Amino acid sequence: MxxxxxxxxxxxxxxxxxxxxxxxxxxxxxxxxxxxxxxxxxxxxxxxxxxxxxxxxxxxxxxxxxxxxxxxxxxxxxxxxxxxxxxxxxxxxxxxxxxxxxxxxxxxxxxxxxxxxxxxxxxxxxxxxxxxxxxxxxxxxxGICEHWVYFSCNVLEWEAFDPNSRRWMHLPSMPANDCFMFSDKQSQAVGTELLVFGKEVTSHVILRYSILTNSWSSGMVMNTPRCLFGSASLGEIVIFAGGIDARGTVLNSVELYNSETGTWETLPSMNKPRKNCSAVFLDKKLYIMGGLGSNVESYTCGEEYNLETKTWRVIPDMYPVPTVATEPPPLHTVVNNELYAADHAEKELRKYNKENNTWVTLGRLPERVFSMNGWGLAFKGCGERLIIVGGPRGSGGGTVELHSWIPGDGPPEWELLAIARRPSGSFVYNCAVMGC
Structure with missing residues (x-):
């Protein structure tokens, strides 16, 4: 030490x-x-x-x-x-x-x-x-880990921010690809890598940014290519659950990527197929919440995956707010092994009670942050902080604000951590937190 x-x-x-x-x-x-x-x-x-x-x-x-x-x-x-x-x-x-x-x-x-x-x-x-x-x-x-926030307000550009030193970094531009220009993409950070997923007409594309080389590369392929999945990382591994395949079939399959070995492993399938779901690691177990079985079938149940026994367990009404097909997946994250949710419609911050499977409203989200029915807003755990990234209401574009709160006793008191003036817009397309 x-x-x-x-x-x-x-x-x-x-x-x-x-x-x-x-x-x-x-x-x-x-x-x-x-x-x-x-x-x-x-x-x-x-x-x-x-x-x-x-x-x-x-x-x-x-x-x-x-x-x-x-x-x-x-x-x-x-x-x-x-x-x-x-x-x-x-x-x-x-x-x-x-x-x-x-x-x-x-x-x-x-x-x-x-x-x-x-x-x-x-x-x-x-x-x-x-x-x-x-x-x-x-x-x-x-046990040494620093958490940085990565976000994109332009389809090919990414910014990185260190909340502790307040330092910024502009990543190299992603290689041009039509699937990232004209369709939705997803992102996830694991180990020392930032993964960005896109969908072409009949196939899927994965780009990988490495902080070791400060460069992008391609060529990764899932065992079952998918999009609209739920994903969460823990150390050097990340698990992808559900989503849809190239034909639009909703999946219940699950797979694990190990960033140290560069390998993919198929895991036991979930009990229910679901897309547009959220995923977190809590108590070293994976939790999948919300999502849709189809465009009209919304789930309020969750599923728990035990990495040691490799088994799934359904948790009824784990997140009682229904997922809407026209809205993003539920905004969930974990800080200090506690689960939080951001309700963009009510602009409320909630905390999960693991003992009785209920949610408690803690207070309000930052008033300045604006979203379009939940789109354009990021809610992440970053070390000991809760982070909300989004464009300020009525800003006219061109800036993104990062608001932070370290959970404790009492209602949330949000701090304006930083203002990013470099992004070409105030709509947050993707966001991920890398801890290493």
């Missing part, structure tokens, strides 16, 4: 180079300075040091942008760093040479993920470490 300006760092991670077995007392600012490119532990001749400094100055505009973003492009790397760090493989094993690889990684885990782009620009060792995803896997193992 890094607490305050200095800390004790244990060698908790395995390594092939065991250089010392004792605890090391060190100052946290050493890592801060390296992450900001201020201190590189220079070694070598004066001429080599001057050459490396010159190279870093020429790339300063790249590093400035990287400091504001989690994604990164691979900057030019000075090969003299390799020689200065001690030869062919010593920098790969040590990263920060006097500390050793294990201690360095232990410290880097506690940096903000928005600093990892700058770290990747230091040399090939840091670049390889960040792009491999190893830091994010280790962060998940020790």
């Amino acid at each position: 890094l607490d305050g300006r200095s800390c004790l760092v244990s060698r908790a991670l395995p390594s092939s180079c065991e250089q010392e077995s004792k605890w090391v007392y060190m100052n946290y600012h050493l890592i801060e300075e390296v992450s900001n490119g201020k201190r590189h532990l220079e070694e070598g001749t004066e001429e080599e040091i001057r050459e490396r400094k010159s190279t870093r100055l020429s790339n300063s505009h790249v590093n400035e942008e990287l400091n504001m973003a989690e994604g990164f492009s691979t900057p030019p790397v000075d090969d003299s760093n390799k020689e200065a760090c001690g030869g062919d493989q010593s920098d790969l094993n040590s990263l920060i040479h006097p500390l050793g690889r294990d201690i360095t990684i232990n410290c880097l885990l506690h940096l903000s993920r928005s600093d990892y782009g700058a770290l990747a620009s230091l040399n090939r060792s840091f670049n390889s470490l960040v792009r491999s995803g190893e830091l994010y896997k280790l962060r998940r193992q020790v």
